[in-house]
Amino acid sequence: MKDTSPKSRKPRTNAVHAGTRRSQYGEVSEAMFLTQGFVYPTAEAAEERFLNAGRDDFIYARYGNPTVAMFEDRIAALEATEDAFACASGMAAVNGAMMSILRAGDHVVAARALFGSCLYILEEVLTRFGVEVTLIDGTDLSAWQAALRPDTKVAFFETISNPTLEVIDIAGVADLAHAVGALVVVDNVFATPTYSRALELGADVIVYSTTKHIDGQGRCLGGVICGKQDFIRGTVEPYLKHTGGSMSPFNAWVMLKGLEHLDLRVHAQTETATRLAANLTDHPKLTRVLYPHDPRHPQHDLACRQMDAGGTVLSFEVAGGREGANRFLNALDIVIISNNLGDAKTIATPPYSTTHQRLSEDRKATLGITPGLIRLSCGLEDTDDLIDDILTALDAV
Numbered sequence: 001m002k003d004t005s006p007k008s009r010k011p012r013t014n015a016v017h018a019g020t021r022r023s024q025y026g027e028v029s030e031a032m033f034l035t036q037g038f039v040y041p042t043a044e045a046a047e048e049r050f051l052n053a054g055r056d057d058f059i060y061a062r063y064g065n066p067t068v069a070m071f072e073d074r075i076a077a078l079e080a081t082e083d084a085f086a087c088a089s090g091m092a093a094v095n096g097a098m099m100s101i102l103r104a105g106d107h108v109v110a111a112r113a114l115f116g117s118c119l120y121i122l123e124e125v126l127t128r129f130g131v132e133v134t135l136i137d138g139t140d141l142s143a144w145q146a147a148l149r150p151d152t153k154v155a156f157f158e159t160i161s162n163p164t165l166e167v168i169d170i171a172g173v174a175d176l177a178h179a180v181g182a183l184v185v186v187d188n189v190f191a192t193p194t195y196s197r198a199l200e201l202g203a204d205v206i207v208y209s210t211t212k213h214i215d216g217q218g219r220c221l222g223g224v225i226c227g228k229q230d231f232i233r234g235t236v237e238p239y240l241k242h243t244g245g246s247m248s249p250f251n252a253w254v255m256l257k258g259l260e261h262l263d264l265r266v267h268a269q270t271e272t273a274t275r276l277a278a279n280l281t282d283h284p285k286l287t288r289v290l291y292p293h294d295p296r297h298p299q300h301d302l303a304c305r306q307m308d309a310g311g312t313v314l315s316f317e318v319a320g321g322r323e324g325a326n327r328f329l330n331a332l333d334i335v336i337i338s339n340n341l342g343d344a345k346t347i348a349t350p351p352y353s354t355t356h357q358r359l360s361e362d363r364k365a366t367l368g369i370t371p372g373l374i375r376l377s378c379g380l381e382d383t384d385d386l387i388d389d390i391l392t393a394l395d396a397v
C-alpha cells in the first residue's frame, strides 16, 4: 500500500494537507470548531471518554479541540517531530516547556541573549521555585561545557538570538548537554519551520511563538511545543491543559491556514532580507550590519552549515546612537515602527528603547544592544520599494 504518512511527503505538501480532519460534510477548507465542549451520546460514553480519551476523543477545549489538533499535527509534520502541543502564546509555550520539565533542585543552563520575557521566566519565575539558572555566552561552546553539570536538566537557547542574531551551534550544544543527560530546548522563532533543522541537529524540544511567521499577518497570538510523543502527551499536555495555556480554536484555525503558505512567505521575506543586507553593507550611516548569511557575520560558517538561508530579519546599527536611530525611524515611509516580526508588513524595532528597555545599561552593552541598533523584520512588500525607503531614511541620519 502506498505510504501516505507525512514522512513520505515534502514540507510544502504537508503544509497544505497534514493533520486535516474532515467532518461528515467533506469541507475543503479546514473547519473551525468554535466549541468549548463536546456532547457524549450516553452517560456510559461520557464516563469512558474521561477514562480513556484517544487523540480524537475530545472533552473540553482546554484539553484539546479538532481544529487545534489539525494545527498540532501539521506543525509536527513540518518540524518532523512526533507530536506537538499548541499554546496560547509563545510565552505560554516557553513557560509550559520549562515548568513541565523542571522541579526544585534542578539546574538550567541558558544562553544570555534571549527574548526579554524568556529571561523573566528564567531569572524571576524558575528561581522562585528552587531551580538554579546559569546564563552564559551561548556562542561559546566552552562556556556550555563549563556550565553543564550532572544535575542540569535543560539547556535552553534561541537558535538565532533576538535582536543581535547570534547563531548558536545546535549540534555542538546538544552533544555537550546530552552527555550530562540534559534536554535541549530551543526557541526557534528566527529560524522558522522553513529553515529549521533543529531536530536533526539534536534539539529535543522545539518551541515557536506562532505569533510571528506562522500567523505571518500580525493577527493572533500563539505558541507551540514540538517533541517526542511521550514527552508532549505525558509531560507537556498535563501541565498545560490543567494550567490554562492552551491555544484557542479560532487562533489554531488562523495558524493552520498560515502554515499553508508559510514557506512561500518566508522565502520571499528572506530574499528581501538578503538583498537589503547586501545593499546596506558599507553604508556610511551604518556602523554595523548583522545578518547570519552575510560573510562578515561572526558565525557566518556556522550559520551556513545550520541554515539554508539567513532568515527574514536583519539588524543594523545607525551612526549617531539613539538620535541617529530616531531620525532614521521617523523618516521611514513604508516601513512601520512596531515590535512584532515575521509579519507581511516590514517592521523596524529599536530594541534599546523598547523591547529591551528594562535591562540595565551593562547588560544591554554585554548583549550588543546599543542605542543605535535597529531590528528590521522584512515583510512582503516590493523589495525595491523597501530598499528605496530605507536608503532614503538613512539619508536623514
Ligand SMILES: *Cc1c(COP(=O)(O)O)cnc(C)c1O
Pocket: 089, 090, 091, 092, 094, 115, 117, 118, 158, 162, 187, 189, 190, 209, 210, 211, 212, 221, 222, 223
Ligand atoms: C515573540 C517571541 C517570543 C514570545 O512569543 P509571544 O507569542 O509574543 O508570547 C518568544 N521568543 C521569541 C524569540 C520571540 O520572538
